[in-house]
Amino acid sequence: MIKILKRDQPSKAIFFFTPVLAIFLTLVAGGLIFFILGFKPFEALKFFFIIPIADKYGFSELLLKATPLCLIAIGLSFCFKSNNWNIGAEGQLTFGAIVSGGVALLFYEQEGFYILPIVILAGAIGGMLYASIPAILKTYFNTNEILVSLMLVYVSKLILDYLVVGPWSNPEGFNFPETRQFSDSAKLPLLFEGLRIHAGIFLALAAVVISWFVFYKTYLGFQMKVSGFSLKTAKYAGYKGKKMIILVFLISGACAGLAGVGEITGPIGQLHREISPDYGFTAIIVAFLGRLHPVGIIFASLVVAITYLGAETAQIFMQIPKYTGQVFQGMILFFLLASDYLLFFKIKFIGSKK
Amino acid sequence: MIIDINFVGLIIASIMASAVPLILASCGELITERSGVLNLGVEGMMIIGAISGFALMTVTGSLIVAVFGAMLAGVLISTIFAFLTQTLITNHVATGLALTIFGIGISAMIGKNFVGIPGKEFPVLFESLKDTIPLISPILFGHSIVFYFAFALPFMTNYFLKKTKIGLIVRAVGDSPESASNQGINVRLVRYACILYGGAMSGLAGAYLSMIYTPQWIENMTGGRGWIALALVVFSTWNPIKILIGAMIFGGLTIIQFHMQAIGVRIPVQFLTALPYIVTIIVLVVISRDSRKIRLSTPSSLGKSFHKDN
Numbered sequence: 216m217i218k219i220l221k222r223d224q225p226s227k228a229i230f231f232f233t234p235v236l237a238i239f240l241t242l243v244a245g246g247l248i249f250f251i252l253g254f255k256p257f258e259a260l261k262f263f264f265i266i267p268i269a270d271k272y273g274f275s276e277l278l279l280k281a282t283p284l285c286l287i288a289i290g291l292s293f294c295f296k297s298n299n300w301n302i303g304a305e306g307q308l309t310f311g312a313i314v315s316g317g318v319a320l321l322f323y324e325q326e327g328f329y330i331l332p333i334v335i336l337a338g339a340i341g342g343m344l345y346a347s348i349p350a351i352l353k354t355y356f357n358t359n360e361i362l363v364s365l366m367l368v369y370v371s372k373l374i375l376d377y378l379v380v381g382p383w384s385n386p387e388g389f390n391f392p393e394t395r396q397f398s399d400s401a402k403l404p405l406l407f408e409g410l411r412i413h414a415g416i417f418l419a420l421a422a423v424v425i426s427w428f429v430f431y432k433t434y435l436g437f438q439m440k441v442s443g444f445s446l447k448t449a450k451y452a453g454y455k456g457k458k459m460i461i462l463v464f465l466i467s468g469a470c471a472g473l474a475g476v477g478e479i480t481g482p483i484g485q486l487h488r489e490i491s492p493d494y495g496f497t498a499i500i501v502a503f504l505g506r507l508h509p510v511g512i513i514f515a516s517l518v519v520a521i522t523y524l525g526a527e528t529a530q531i532f533m534q535i536p537k538y539t540g541q542v543f544q545g546m547i548l549f550f551l552l553a554s555d556y557l558l559f560f561k562i563k564f565i566g567s568k569k
Numbered sequence: 570m571i572i573d574i575n576f577v578g579l580i581i582a583s584i585m586a587s588a589v590p591l592i593l594a595s596c597g598e599l600i601t602e603r604s605g606v607l608n609l610g611v612e613g614m615m616i617i618g619a620i621s622g623f624a625l626m627t628v629t630g631s632l633i634v635a636v637f638g639a640m641l642a643g644v645l646i647s648t649i650f651a652f653l654t655q656t657l658i659t660n661h662v663a664t665g666l667a668l669t670i671f672g673i674g675i676s677a678m679i680g681k682n683f684v685g686i687p688g689k690e691f692p693v694l695f696e697s698l699k700d701t702i703p704l705i706s707p708i709l710f711g712h713s714i715v716f717y718f719a720f721a722l723p724f725m726t727n728y729f730l731k732k733t734k735i736g737l738i739v740r741a742v743g744d745s746p747e748s749a750s751n752q753g754i755n756v757r758l759v760r761y762a763c764i765l766y767g768g769a770m771s772g773l774a775g776a777y778l779s780m781i782y783t784p785q786w787i788e789n790m791t792g793g794r795g796w797i798a799l800a801l802v803v804f805s806t807w808n809p810i811k812i813l814i815g816a817m818i819f820g821g822l823t824i825i826q827f828h829m830q831a832i833g834v835r836i837p838v839q840f841l842t843a844l845p846y847i848v849t850i851i852v853l854v855v856i857s858r859d860s861r862k863i864r865l866s867t868p869s870s871l872g873k874s875f876h877k878d879n
Contacts, residue, residue: 300662352850358857361609361662362800366846369793377839499666538677545671549649552659552667559658 290470305495311472342472597770609665613672643772
């Protein structure tokens with residue numbers, strides 16, 4: 216007989232164990248899906264999760280994909296911790312990229328050490344501006360931030376599309392939907408010869424350290440935690456709710472904007488139509504899988520980044536559709552949420568003896 | 570300038586046609602939300618419905634099987650959401666997002682073999698009456714059965730919620746699950762049913778897109794309509810009749826965009842395409858500004874988990 220008991224307190228050990236369980240269950244379910252599709256499950260999983268990162272190049276690609284995920288997820292964790300549902304990071308990333316790309320184009324064919332910092336800053340500001348829209352509408356007009364931030368994703372992609380097709384398109388580009396190449400001074404330097412990994416990874420690591428400090432060492436972090444736990448308590452304690460909402464949105468917008476900067480000033484070096492394979496949405500999963508904890512988010516971003524690489528490899532070598540990546544991402548979140556049940560409830564197996 | 574009156578009728582009819590998926594999905598989600606559950610997976614359920622309908626139509630050749638199959642697919646996928654949020658008490662927002670991501674992935678995976686296949690013609694009703702009365706006939710006649718169903722649905726939903734006993738139970742569960750539970754109502758069961766119903770309607774909305782409106786399978790073809798449907802529920806302040814008005818406005822924006830391009834209005838296409846999303850935001854702001862009114866009309870327990878101990 217199985218009996219389900221409520222725990223007096225959520226279990227701390229299980230809190231960090233369930234993400235691992237969720238990944239394991241995702242692999243099992245993924246194997247099953249491969250089997251149903253007519254592939255050898257173990258071989259497919261190997262192509263999905265091991266082959267892509269087996270060499271130096273693959274590992275660099277992994278870090279390249281994990282960087283924006285980690286950066287955005289860190290920003291989102293500020294929002295999610297304080298009960299603000301910013302799901303439009305993809306839009307903030309896009310708008311950050313637009314602003315920083317625009318600034319980079321101003322410095323076309325100019326060189327100078329000061330250009331890159333300005334370009335990076337422009338991206339962060341762009342992301343913040345875009346994130347301030349749902350934040351202000353939420354605080355002063357009581358508007359649902361989920362829907363507003365999401366609608367703005369579509370708008371930002373259309374703005375980008377308009378710019379790269381129209382006014383910003385490369386005059387010598389034969390009407391390709393892309394801008395001119397940024398000057399070298401506006402690009403994030405590559406770290407190793409022949410690999411695509413670039414200095415953007417330091418932005419992500421800085422975000423990890425800063426967020427850890429804010430979460431666990433500052434009054435703001437404490438306020439966020441309380442507001443996330445109970446808005447009533449936060450109000451009772453006299454926290455300035457509106458200010459905090461705007462602040463967490465600005466932080467997460469800045470992080471998403473920086474991720475956008477990394478995407479366009481890294482290996483690509485120009486604005487074009489598709490700057491992000493939905494990093495902004497996938498980062499939501501990363502934030503949850505990492506338990507909204509800076510260190511957890513590092514690991515989670517690496518795990519989820521594999522789904523991007525695996526999908527590409529599996530498509531090339533086994534003709535497995537590339538969307539399997541998204542299926543895996545959705546499943547990870549499903550299983551993670553499901554296994555959270557173990558946080559609050561104990562399952563006891565009681566023997567047949569009475 | 571002479572305006573052809575039949576042309577006006579045709580434009581209105583095309584606005585109505587583009588409103589159909591929004592009405593279906595919104596009315597389904599409205600019932601789900603009235604029971605206190607916020608399902609953000611509408612986009613995912615719709616796209617699953619779209620591919621299921623199209624795939625079943627291509628494989629079986631039967632339109633009836635395809636339409637009902639799409640609804641069933643919506644039900645099945647929403648069962649995941651129901652099980653997680655109701656049985657395992659997970660967060661509604663996160664679970665809904667997972668559903669959307671999963672749905673888009675799965676649909677593209679299944680749909681890989683159906684890209685580029687032409688759709689079938691879907692039978693229309695009252696075709697012979699189409700030319701009888703100017704202006705009115707093109708609006709009223711010559712549409713698919715799903716079209717007529719969609720325009721009847723808000724009224725049926727309204728009747729269901731206000732006049733039937735089950736409708737009352739749904740509202741009670743959404744407004745106060747504790748007292749409903751104390752009255753002996755199985756809150757979990759009611760919410761399960763409302764979630765699955767929402768799934769069926771989203772599935773139907775998706776099938777309408779891939780089988781009747783477009784009609785073919787294109788990856789990601791719902792293109793944010795599921796999210797607009799969610800916004801429409803807020804727009805309507807949880808009143809089914811107002812969904813009809815909202816859906817017509819958004820349908821209108823979609824259609825106007827085509828016609829403005831056709832007559833050569835010099836506005837970038839991207840701006841016109843962005844219009845429905847921008848208008849959604851503006852409308853949400855206007856509706857939500859009055860926080861008292863919103864609080865009065867929002868199901869009190871919306872998005873909050875309910876767990877009955879022992």
